[in-house]
Amino acid sequence: MSDLIPVLTKEEIDKAVSDIARRISSDYKDCDLILIGVLKGAIIFLSDLIRKITIPVKVDFVRISSYGTETSSSGDIHLSKDVEIDLKDKDVLIIEDIVDTGLSLTYLSDHLKSFGPKSVKICSLIDKQERRKADITIDYVGRVIQEGFLVGYGLDYAEKFRNLPDVYHLKT
Ligand code: IMP
Ligand code: MG
Numbered sequence: 001m002s003d004l005i006p007v008l009t010k011e012e013i014d015k016a017v018s019d020i021a022r023r024i025s026s027d028y029k030d031c032d033l034i035l036i037g038v039l040k041g042a043i044i045f046l047s048d049l050i051r052k053i054t055i056p057v058k059v060d061f062v063r064i065s066s067y068g069t070e071t072s073s074s075g076d077i078h079l080s081k082d083v084e085i086d087l088k089d090k091d092v093l094i095i096e097d098i099v100d101t102g103l104s105l106t107y108l109s110d111h112l113k114s115f116g117p118k119s120v121k122i123c124s125l126i127d128k129q130e131r132r133k134a135d136i137t138i139d140y141v142g143r144v145i146q147e148g149f150l151v152g153y154g155l156d157y158a159e160k161f162r163n164l165p166d167v168y169h170l171k172t
Pocket of ligand 1: 073097099100102103104128151157
């Protein structure tokens with residue numbers, strides 16, 4: 001049996017999402033903003049976030065996978081679904097559920113830059129710092145968490161727990 005230890009309540013998540021949406025709405029005023037959600041983990045965060053953003057925004061998705069175990073990325077990353085909207089001269093904001101080693105986002109942001117956008121920035125609900133390997137800047141962060149494997153609010157363990165409204169630390 002595994003234990004779920006509460007880390008973020010839905011009220012705390014809601015406040016973090018509102019704060020990020022307010023900053024994005026102000027920082028990207030008068031810009032051509034495209035949010036790129038990273039499937040599948042970011043779906044819930046993205047769907048809450050766009051409803052709180054008060055400026056015009058377009059949405060697209062990518063799916064990236066890394067070979068590795070269920071709780072740790074190998075850093076060997078591949079793209080299984082690419083963007084469909086033209087990013088040339090657009091302001092791109094990547095929407096992630098959680099940044100761990102940072103290797104996926106380094107790969108993804110380099111990939112998106114190849115389409116000639118005006119800017120590429122990163123927004124993640126959770127910045128998990130303990131295992132960071134890549135030197136990346138996360139421009140919008142909901143909450144910094146030092147360690148542990150988290151589930152809920154889109155985050156999964158072997159495809160389970162995405163539907164939980166709160167975020168938990170999974171102890172196996
Ligand atoms: P990174 O390349 O190590 O930064 O891995 C990022 C991806 O691994 C995230 O987008 C998640 O899909 C997954 N991941 C990393 N840590 C966790 C976690 O604690 N819970 C669930 N998924 C995680
Ligand atoms: Mg993810």
